[in-house]
Amino acid sequence: MxxxxxxxxxxxxxxxxxxxxxANCQLPTVLALMLLFTLVSCNRxxxxxxAPAMQQTLGTLRSAIAKFRDxxxxxxxxLEELVPRYITRVPVDPVTNSAATWRLTTEETVQPSADFxxxxxxxxxxxxxxxxxxxPGNDASGKRWSDY
Numbered sequence: 303m304x305x306x307x308x309x310x311x312x313x314x315x316x317x318x319x320x321x322x323x324x325a326n327c328q329l330p331t332v333l334a335l336m337l338l339f340t341l342v343s344c345n346r347x348x349x350x351x352x353a354p355a356m357q358q359t360l361g362t363l364r365s366a367i368a369k370f371r372d373x374x375x376x377x378x379x380x381l382e383e384l385v386p387r388y389i390t391r392v393p394v395d396p397v398t399n400s401a402a403t404w405r406l407t408t409e410e411t412v413q414p415s416a417d418f419x420x421x422x423x424x425x426x427x428x429x430x431x432x433x434x435x436x437x438p439g440n441d442a443s444g445k446r447w448s449d450y
Contacts, residue, residue: 353441355396356450362389363404363433377409377429397437397447405448407432 363381366388370378378384381392381404392401408428437447 351442352396353443353445353450356435356441356447359393359396360433360435360450362393367430367433377431379427379429381406381430381433395435395437397435397439403436405434405436406430407434 363384366384367377369388370384381401385391392404394401395403407430409431410428411426435447435450440446441450
C-alpha cells in the first residue's frame with residue numbers, strides 16, 4: 303500500500319494519518335473567509351440602530367403637539383408653530399436626516415355656511431393631530447419606520 307491517495311484537492315491518509323487539504327487549497331479559502339467576515343462586520347457598522355432616536359424624537363414632538371393643543375384649544379397648523387415655546391427647533395428625522403420628511407396626520411374642521419346652502423364657508427386651516435416618520439424601509443426588527 304502507498305502512503306496516501308490523492309482525491310481532488312484532498313489527500314487521504316492510509317496509515318493512521320488524518321486527512322488534510324493540500325496547501326494550494328488552504329490559502330484561497332482562508333482569504334475568502336477573512337474577506338467575507340470583514341464585509342459582514344463593515345456592513346453592520348454602517349447601519350446604526352436609529353430606533354431609540356426615532357422613539358425619543360417622536361415622543362418629544364407628540365408631547366409638544368399635545369401641550370400646544372392644551373394651551374390653544376387646537377392643534378398646530380405646522381410644526382414651525384411649536385417653535386420656540388414648545389421645542390427649540392423642528393427636529394430632523396433620525397433616518398432621513400431631514401426636518402421636511404415628517405408625515406403629518408391632520409384634522410380639518412368643516413365650517414358650514416350660516417344657512418347650510420352654500421359651500422363658501424370660511425376656509426379653516428388643518429390642524430396636526432399626529433406625527434410619524436416619513437422614512438422609507440424598516441428598522442432592524444422589521445418594523446416600518448412609518449409605523450413609529
